[in-house]
Amino acid sequence: MIVLDRLTKRFGATTAVDQLSLTVPTGSICALVGPSGCGKSTTLRLINRLIEPDGGRVLIDGTDTASLPPVALRRRIGYVIQSIGLFPHWSIARNISTVPELLGWPEARIDARVDELLGLVGLDPALFRNRRPHELSGGQQQRVGVARALAADPDLLLMDEPFGALDPVTRDGLQAALIDIQARTGKTVVIVTHDIDEAIRLASLIAVLDKGRLIQQGAPRDLLSRPVTPFIEAFVGGPRRGLRLLQVTPVGERTDYDNVTGGEAIAAEATLDVALERMVAGAIDRLPVRDRTGRQGTLSLADVVAPEGAS
Numbered sequence: 376m377i378v379l380d381r382l383t384k385r386f387g388a389t390t391a392v393d394q395l396s397l398t399v400p401t402g403s404i405c406a407l408v409g410p411s412g413c414g415k416s417t418t419l420r421l422i423n424r425l426i427e428p429d430g431g432r433v434l435i436d437g438t439d440t441a442s443l444p445p446v447a448l449r450r451r452i453g454y455v456i457q458s459i460g461l462f463p464h465w466s467i468a469r470n471i472s473t474v475p476e477l478l479g480w481p482e483a484r485i486d487a488r489v490d491e492l493l494g495l496v497g498l499d500p501a502l503f504r505n506r507r508p509h510e511l512s513g514g515q516q517q518r519v520g521v522a523r524a525l526a527a528d529p530d531l532l533l534m535d536e537p538f539g540a541l542d543p544v545t546r547d548g549l550q551a552a553l554i555d556i557q558a559r560t561g562k563t564v565v566i567v568t569h570d571i572d573e574a575i576r577l578a579s580l581i582a583v584l585d586k587g588r589l590i591q592q593g594a595p596r597d598l599l600s601r602p603v604t605p606f607i608e609a610f611v612g613g614p615r616r617g618l619r620l621l622q623v624t625p626v627g628e629r630t631d632y633d634n635v636t637g638g639e640a641i642a643a644e645a646t647l648d649v650a651l652e653r654m655v656a657g658a659i660d661r662l663p664v665r666d667r668t669g670r671q672g673t674l675s676l677a678d679v680v681a682p683e684g685a686s
């Protein structure tokens with residue numbers, strides 16, 4: 376668990392992070408979102424002590440990070456940044472193994488880890504381990520950046536706009552890879568993004584900052600259904616709030632289980648946007664649904680469009 380406790384950072388007259396308190400549970404993905412300059416990147420850099428706070432504390436699993444040597448702390452924290460920062464003259468394998476080498480891992484263990492990580496981020500080790508960074512696409516390099524951050528198996532991964540510069544398809548693939556990696560490894564992830572759709576897709580906890588202050592935190596659905604201020608409402612949704620709510624609402628919640636329809640069923644755990652897409656693509660107004668226990672039901676278009684809480 377990571378606890379930010381009244382964390383404050385000033386740069387001259389600017390208070391970049393202002394009394395920020397936030398708890399990120401172990402094994403969850405937390406997205407820091409907010410307008411440009413609201414203090415997202417500064418918060419990440421305070422967590423791994425690339426910069427020191429003017430006030431407040433960061434606790435990782437109960438330990439105040441101020442009591443740890445910064446270099447040792449950073450080796451325990453994976454850090455992924457948009458510009459990636461791979462060493463151009465080093466092979467991909469050597470780039471990935473920087474921290475394990477610093478930690479003095481035996482060569483065989485490092486080699487096995489590099490192959491394992493390349494596999495985890497969807498790059499074939501036989502093809503990629505000996506290439507140089509310039510022989511990879513931007514998306515492939517970003518995957519290497521994620522592999523490098525995971526190399527020494529840190530419990531905590533900090534990601535600063537990791538997919539910001541990528542095209543939508545590559546970005547989509549990397550988001551899916553991150554969800555998969557997180558589910559398999561149970562890492563705690565704090566990700567900075569200015570893209571609310573990315574935050575909704577990836578995070579179980581979203582913290583919205585403005586001018587260094589935490590304005591609202593909660594599950595994506597909480598923020599979308601109960602924004603506490605007009606600023607949050609505009610930020611998380613604006614005119615697309617209804618569509619985004621579909622993305623976070625499970626089909627099972629709007630399913631009529633007294634009414635069984637034949638055909639290929641959609642999973643009750645799928646979200647309403649997927650169901651709506653299937654209805655539009657098939658020009659149909661009802662879908663068969665099946666939940667994990669095998670229970671069957673029907674989702675009708677009218678129940679998809681019903682406002683939150685009305686069904």
Ligand SMILES: Nc1ncnc2c1ncn2[C@@H]1O[C@H](COP(=O)(O)OP(=O)(O)OP(=O)(O)O)[C@@H](O)[C@H]1O
Nearest residue numbers: 386389391409410411412413414415416417418569
């Ligand atoms: N090293 C620094 N020196 C002076 N001011 C800084 C420094 N780093 C950040 N700031 C200022 O602190 C504020 C917060 O910056 P930060 O980079 O944390 O914002 P951000 O939310 O990550 O923004 P963006 O989305 O544009 O990357 C900004 O006003 C910025 O200009």
